[in-house]
Amino acid sequence: MISHLRTMWLVFLHLFKKKVTIEYPEEKAELHPRYRGRIVLTKDPDGGERCVGCYLCAVACPVDCIALQATEDENGRRYPDFFRINFSRCIFCGYCEDACPTYAIQLIPDFEMADYNRQNLVFEKEDLLIDSQGKYPGYNFYRVAGLEAGVKKKGEGENEEKPVDVHSLLP
């Protein structure tokens, strides 16, 4: 009986405690930098698209919400012809970001993308591309890859040795 009364009193005191409710539209929750929200496509430091159209994100996606078509420019640099993410299907699992070999696709801390029209949730490449390097500043895939695609000559990349002249016998 006494413990019941004590319980009631302690619960009553909660009237004056600080409330945990975050009143959302006025007061926003603090999101962590690695929060998995809206998906973006980033650019490399030189302003080119990072995406090389390898389809790994589309394969990794468990709900098949990513569609793209790879193509090449005159220098042999691959880029997506179109890149489409259907956010009404996306489950924000981040597998696409994990799969991406060039840090192009990234999830950012923004979840406020509710819409009345389902079709508005299908984002095209123009909607996805941002003018930023995202979480990996200074990284340019074509500067570390061996491939020559108009960014650097063969043998001039980072940590890349000069091409070996296979016709010479000198060491």
Place this chain on the structure above:
Amino acid sequence: MSATEHILIVVGVLFVLLNIAAGLIWVERRLLALWQDRLGPNRAGPLGVLIVLADTLKLFFKEDWIPPFADKWVFILAPAIVVGSVLLSFVVIPFAPGIVVADLNIGILFFLAMSSLGVYSIVLGGWASNNKYALLGALRGASQMIAYEVFMGLSLMGVVMLSGSFNLGDIVAAQQNLWFVVTQPVGFVIFFIAGIAETHRLPFDIPEAESELIAGYHAEYSGMKFGMFFIGEYLGITLISAMIVTLFFGGWLGPAFLPPLAWFVIKLFFFIGLFILLRASLPRPRYDQLISYGWKIILAIVLANLLITGAIALWLRG
């Protein structure tokens, strides 16, 4: 009292009561939220009071579904009984001098009879639903009501002995010098416990225990029929609080700087708040614990209280 005055009182009491019962939706949700460190509904209207309107509209527009396996007419009748019987009990409660619908000589007996009739709604609702959970809830409700009805009546007998009347107005008048909660503390506590069981509020919401019986006797109800059970429960809280105030806390009596009706309402809302606090803080006992607690402990205490009160009353009269 002229006929028009009487009709005004009846309509006024009905209007205020139904509004209090609806308003308690908001009061309960806000208070429960505050006691659980939340804010509760605070968006619709000032402080969220329009949630009452939203809830009512929602209930009205929901599909009013009568299951094909239900006993149709009994199914419809059951929710009306709970509201009807509780509203009838309010007939005898004196809200302030002159504001009482029917100044019956047998007020307490009438209240007990009407609150006992309320059990029919649970039993009929559970039976007509033709659902095993509803039936189990109805069975529990019936046995709980029978058990706690006994103590409810017996706990009031001390008050009746001291005031010498069954009329609630006379009982309030008899508390002019001293509230009965001082002379009948045991009676008050037992009436309060029995009142919780009678309105089947938490922690004694055994007939509708969500975690065991889905929703108990009203599992099959939807729309405004469910709303009637809902309103009936809030009316029940108001009724038990009003009875506690009238019988043990001096009804409308209070210092003269506030009108009698204001004192009644203040005390009423204090006890309604206490009911909600009980819901926020105490866990539900097991069914057999509740029943054995009632018959083995409370019955003994209430009979002893009756005996001692009777002896003292006799001794005082010499």
